[in-house]
Amino acid sequence: MRELVDTYLPFLSGIAPGALVRALVLVILGLVLAALLGRLLERVTAGQGVPGQRLLLRRVVRWGVTALFLAAALNEVGFQLGVLLGAAGVLTVAIGFAAQTSASNLVSGVFLMGENVFAIGDVVRVADVTGEVIAIDLLSVKLRTFDNLSVRLPNETLIKSQITNLTRFPIRRVDMPLSVAYREDLRAVRELLLDVADRNPLCLDEPAPLFIVTGYGASGIDLQLSAWGVRTNFLELRNALYTEIKEAFDAAGIEIPFPHVSLYAGSETAPIPVRWQGGAPGSAAG
Amino acid sequence: MSAQQWWGTWPIGVDGVLDWRIGPLELAVERRATEWRLGFESSGDALDTLLSVAEKSDPARREALGTQERLIVPGEPDHVTLTPALADRPFVVRPEHPFVITPGASVELFVSSPLWVRIGVAPPVTELRELPVFRPSDTWFGPATISGELGYAGRTHCRMRLADLPVRPHRAITLVRLRNRTEAPFQLQRLSVPVPLLSLFEAGQGGLWTQALEVERDGSGALSKLEVDATPPAIAGPVEPVAGPRREPQRDHPFRALEGLFQ
Numbered sequence: 001m002r003e004l005v006d007t008y009l010p011f012l013s014g015i016a017p018g019a020l021v022r023a024l025v026l027v028i029l030g031l032v033l034a035a036l037l038g039r040l041l042e043r044v045t046a047g048q049g050v051p052g053q054r055l056l057l058r059r060v061v062r063w064g065v066t067a068l069f070l071a072a073a074l075n076e077v078g079f080q081l082g083v084l085l086g087a088a089g090v091l092t093v094a095i096g097f098a099a100q101t102s103a104s105n106l107v108s109g110v111f112l113m114g115e116n117v118f119a120i121g122d123v124v125r126v127a128d129v130t131g132e133v134i135a136i137d138l139l140s141v142k143l144r145t146f147d148n149l150s151v152r153l154p155n156e157t158l159i160k161s162q163i164t165n166l167t168r169f170p171i172r173r174v175d176m177p178l179s180v181a182y183r184e185d186l187r188a189v190r191e192l193l194l195d196v197a198d199r200n201p202l203c204l205d206e207p208a209p210l211f212i213v214t215g216y217g218a219s220g221i222d223l224q225l226s227a228w229g230v231r232t233n234f235l236e237l238r239n240a241l242y243t244e245i246k247e248a249f250d251a252a253g254i255e256i257p258f259p260h261v262s263l264y265a266g267s268e269t270a271p272i273p274v275r276w277q278g279g280a281p282g283s284a285a286g
Numbered sequence: 287m288s289a290q291q292w293w294g295t296w297p298i299g300v301d302g303v304l305d306w307r308i309g310p311l312e313l314a315v316e317r318r319a320t321e322w323r324l325g326f327e328s329s330g331d332a333l334d335t336l337l338s339v340a341e342k343s344d345p346a347r348r349e350a351l352g353t354q355e356r357l358i359v360p361g362e363p364d365h366v367t368l369t370p371a372l373a374d375r376p377f378v379v380r381p382e383h384p385f386v387i388t389p390g391a392s393v394e395l396f397v398s399s400p401l402w403v404r405i406g407v408a409p410p411v412t413e414l415r416e417l418p419v420f421r422p423s424d425t426w427f428g429p430a431t432i433s434g435e436l437g438y439a440g441r442t443h444c445r446m447r448l449a450d451l452p453v454r455p456h457r458a459i460t461l462v463r464l465r466n467r468t469e470a471p472f473q474l475q476r477l478s479v480p481v482p483l484l485s486l487f488e489a490g491q492g493g494l495w496t497q498a499l500e501v502e503r504d505g506s507g508a509l510s511k512l513e514v515d516a517t518p519p520a521i522a523g524p525v526e527p528v529a530g531p532r533r534e535p536q537r538d539h540p541f542r543a544l545e546g547l548f549q
Contacts, residue, residue: 169431170436171431171436201423203423206425206426229424230424
C-alpha cells in the first residue's frame with residue numbers, strides 16, 4: 001500500500017488544485033446533463049416508436065454525454081487522451097478476441113431492439129420454445145414458458161432465428177382441421193359449421209369464418225373451419241368451437257370418421273378366405 | 287315510473303333476495319349479514335322481451351342461475367341499485383341491404399344497441415358488477431386484420447323508419463344522420479356507432495335513447511365530421527337523463543373514429 005502511495009503521490013501532487021476542481025465540476029456537470037437529457041428525451045419521445053427503441057436511444061445519449069465529459073475532465077487533470085485512446089483501441093481488439101460471443105450478442109441485442117420484433121409482455125415462438133418475454137437485455141432475452149420455466153435466449157441466436165410474435169396483432173385466426181365421412185352432404189356440413197361459429201360470441205362476425213374443403217383423405221373428406229377471434233380469447237375460442245362442433249355433429253348425425261383400413265382379398269367380390277385353427281367353432285362342444 | 291323501467295334503487299333486508307328478468311338476462315341479488323351474493327344467467331335469445339322488476343325471490347332460485355358471485359362491501363348497505371349503460375365498445379350494424387348514398391344526399395338511420403346493467407349497493411355507493419343483458423358477438427372494424435378496432439356485432443339491422451325498430455326494455459335507440467358531401471357516391475355496408483361516447487336518456491314508454499349522431503363525409507374524401515347532439519332527437523319525445531357516457535370524447539377521437547365509421 002505504501003509503495004502504491006509512493007508511486008502515485010508525486011503525480012497526484014503535481015495536479016493543480018484548480019484543475020482538480022474543474023475536472024470534478026466537469027464530471028458532475030456531465031452526469032447532471034446526461035440525466036437531464038435522458039429525461040428530456042423520455043418526455044419528447046413518449047408515445048412515439050416502441051419502448052425498446054426509446055430505451056436504447058436514452059442509453060446511448062446518456063452514456064455518450066457522460067463519456068464526453070469524463071474525457072474532458074481527464075484532459076483537464078493532465079491525462080494524455082491520445083495515449084489513452086490508443087490504449088483503449090488495443091484493449092478493444094484484445095477484448096474483441098477474448099469476448100467474441102459477448103460482443104456478438106451485444107451488437108445483436110442493439111439490432112434486435114432497433115428492429116422492434118417484440119416487447120416485454122409479448123408471447124413469442126423461437127424454434128421449439130414458446131413463452132412470454134420477461135426481459136430484453138443487452139446480451140440475451142429471457143422468456144417464461146407456459147409451464148413456468150425460465151429460458152435464456154442469446155441475442156446472437158435470436159437474430160439468426162425465425163421469431164413468431166403471437167401477440168403483435170389484436171385478432172388471430174383459429175384453424176381447425178376436421179374430417180367427415182364420405183357419405184355426408186358437404187353443403188349441410190358447411191351450413192352447420194358456419195352456424196356454430198355464428199352462435200359463438202367470441203367468434204368474430206368480421207372477418208367472416210371460412211369453410212375450406214382441403215381434400216379427399218384416406219378415411220373421410222378433410223375440411224377446415226377457420227374462425228377469427230380476439231387473441232386473448234384464442235384458447236377459449238378454440239376449445240369452445242371444438243366442443244360445439246362435436247355436439248352439433250352428434251345432434252345432426254354427422255360422422256367424424258376414425259382411420260379406416262380396407263382389406264383386399266384379390267378380387268372384387270370373393271370373400272376373404274378364413275381358416276380356423278384347431279377345428280371349427282362349436283365342434284369341440286360336439 | 288313507467289312499466290318499462292327496470293333501473294332504480296330498491297330496499298333489501300338481511301337475507302332478502304330480489305330477482306329481475308330483463309329480456310334475456312335473469313339476475314338475482316341476495317343480501318346476507320356479512321356479504322352479498324349475485325346469481326345471473328342469459329337465455330341467449332337477444333330478442334327476448336320478458337320483463338319483471340325486483341320481485342321477491344329466495345336463495346334457491348338465485349343458486350339455480352348459471353353464474354354465482356360473492357362480494358364483500360364496505361359499510362352496511364341496505365339498498366340495491368341497477369343502472370343501464372351502453373356497450374363498452376363500438377356497436378357495428380349493417381343495413382338490411384347495402385345501399386348507396388349519392389353526392390349531396392343524406393339519410394337518417396335508427397340503430398338499436400344492447401344495454402349493460404350496472405349493479406350496485408348503497409349507502410355507501412359501491413358498484414358490484416357490470417353485466418351485458420345479452421353478450422353480442424365480437425367483430426372487427428377496420429381496413430385490414432392488422433389495423434382497426436374491436437366492436438360488437440349487431441344481430442339486428444339499422445332501419446330507416448323508427449316503426450320498424452321494436453322498442454325493447456334492454457336496448458337503446460340511436461339516431462344517426464349520414465350526409466354525403468363528396469362528389470362521389472358511397473355504398474354503406476356497415477356502420478360503427480361509437481356508443482361508449484354516448485349518454486342514455488329515458489323517453490317514457492318509448493324506452494331508452496341516446497343522443498343523435500351527425501356524420502358528414504366531406505369533399506376531401508376523408509370522413510371528417512362527427513357531431514354528438516346534446517339530446518336525443520325530437521321524435522323520442524320528452525326525455526330524462528339516466529346515465530352518462532363511458533368515455534369522454536377526446537379532442538382527436540372523432541377523427542380517428544370517423545376514419546373507420548363506414549365500410
